[in-house]
């Protein structure tokens with residue numbers, strides 16, 4: 038893999054975050070060991086995200102000759118739909134059945150996808166809603182072997198709980214170099230002169246070019262590629278300005294670039310180079326109105342996406358002489374029509390979407406995406422997520438035990454509700470010694486939502502679709518952060534989960550506010566249940582739990598313990614919370630095995646027990 042430039046590597050460290058996305062197959066979050074970063078990935082210093090272990094036996098959909106390997110049962114299946122570098126394929130094959138089927142029609146892709154756990158594409162494959170629907174829920178990861186994810190329907194992916202990852206860093210330099218190559222080639226008519234000479238002409242006066250030194254280059258989209266282009270253009274002696282509503286002025290200044298308004302970029306540039314993603318707000322950003330503002334004789338370079346330019350308007354601007362020349366790597370429709378006026382225009386230099394196509398970049402991209410996809414499928418921390426909240430790596434490792442606590446509290450709270458279907462409002466309170474802005478709760482909220490929804494439905498919930506699923510089921514999850522005394526070293530003192538306006542199977546779980554209430558803390562890295570309703574308890578949240586409300590009197594622990602002992606059910610812990618001596622108490626009993634119905638009935642028949650409930654953590 039090509040070594041990234043120091044700047045690119047630095048950007049990767051600061052901009053890529055990690056997310057924990059627990060297994061679909063299992064209801065519990067990935068074990069803590071899964072939070073470790075694989076050595077290779079750690080070396081590569083990339084962000085991670087994880088999805089799950091294989092849910093279903095893998096089936097081969099291999100089509101020879103590229104995918105002739107025999108499918109191994111139990112391994113996930115990864116469909117590679119576009120050409121991927123050998124090193125990436127080798128990494129994938131260590132872990133999965135890899136089906137390399139290039140050039141599939143949309144129908145063929147839909148037919149195959151229900152047999153695949155992951156799909157890897159480049160820019161040539163449209164992964165629309167139809168693909169997610171056709172997958173029947175099996176597809177868990179879409180890996181985009183490159184940066185732009187405009188060919189993937191992110192909303193549909195999210196609704197289907199399918200993680201989308203991309204390879205955000207490995208082709209940055211290649212795209213920047215291609216932008217510079219196009220700019221130089223355009224300014225000196227390299228492509229046109231080459232074609233002319235090969236056609237037998239010696240046209241020295243026709244192909245007089247323009248110089249770059251001293252000219253103003255406006256970069257639109259000052260991200261990874263845009264800033265690498267800026268660096269190189271400065272080396273060519275250009276005056277570089279940039280427009281990017283989200284870029285930091287300090288970062289721009291550090292490489293000698295002024296951030297300017299769109300208006301200023303349009304009106305002052307001799308060259309305009311496009312490096313923003315294609316989104317609804319960048320679609321046709323360069324249109325008649327924009328061209329009308331530009332300096333006469335401006336030159337345009339586009340290695341971003343064809344759709345950011347209104348191509349008909351560009352033809353008009355070229356014909357009117359507003360735009361002297363354009364150099365384009367990308368087109369609204371790829372490949373463009375054979376008779377495209379734009380492509381055939383004599384002042385336009387074109388390449389067939391080659392920005393990322395260097396040997397080095399393709400090797401790097403292949404490794405980057407293979408690591409992201411396998412990491413996600415393994416349920417480990419994997420690569421950069423596009424449709425899930427990203428949590429910085431250091432925050433993730435700090436939050437890991439709270440992630441487990443959050444899901445268990447959600448799961449516990451919903452089991453305390455009598456008839457889980459009517460849940461409309463879940464209130465979560467996070468208590469911390471830290472300032473509210475220092476606590477990123479998206480991951481915790483997703484896990485609580487997962488814990489609440491999964492026991493009462495057949496949908497699987499993960500970080501990708503948690504908010505969507507809650508909304509779809511009409512469940513409002515509200516959050517409150519309270520600051521309390523404690524150590525700022527600890528991210529959270531406790532998490533409280535409340536379910537409003539419901540009846541409880543265990544009425545003692547309803548606190549004064551009328552909400553089913555459970556509260557927990559992390560102690561020595563282990564989640565503990567510390568409150569049920571108004572009663573304080575202290576039990577580690579493992580295995581299963583019996584909650585009893587009883588009259589506080591001697592012998593209760595023994596009575597329940599001996600009923601469980603008769604059936605050989607091992608008690609892992611016990612905790613009693615009471616309001617006052619000899620009044621009502623709550624006993625929380627952790628059990629390693631699930632007691633039979635008879636045993637539970639016997640517990641209910643112990644005279645001082647007023648109510649009890651059996652809960653799976």
Ligand SMILES: NC(=O)C1=CN([C@@H]2O[C@H](COP(=O)(O)OP(=O)(O)OC[C@H]3O[C@@H](n4cnc5c(N)ncnc54)[C@H](O)[C@@H]3O)[C@@H](O)[C@H]2O)C=CC1
Pocket residue numbers: 184185186205208209212257258259260261262263280281282283284312313314315318319340341342366367390391392393394
């Ligand atoms: N031709 C090719 O083969 C390649 C094309 N690309 C394209 O280049 C794009 C940029 O790639 P990276 O720099 O890696 O992404 P990036 O995410 O690092 O940078 C994109 C920048 O665009 C900015 N932006 C968003 N909306 C904007 C707007 N309305 N006006 C101005 N700036 C805006 C963002 O703030 C961000 O700084 C990709 O989205 C992809 O479409 C990337 C690699 C290869």
Ligand SMILES: O=C(O)C(=O)COP(=O)(O)O
Pocket residue numbers: 159160161182183184185186208390391392393394
């Ligand atoms: O990474 C990107 O955004 C690209 O446009 C590269 O596309 P490709 O993987 O070469 O089809």
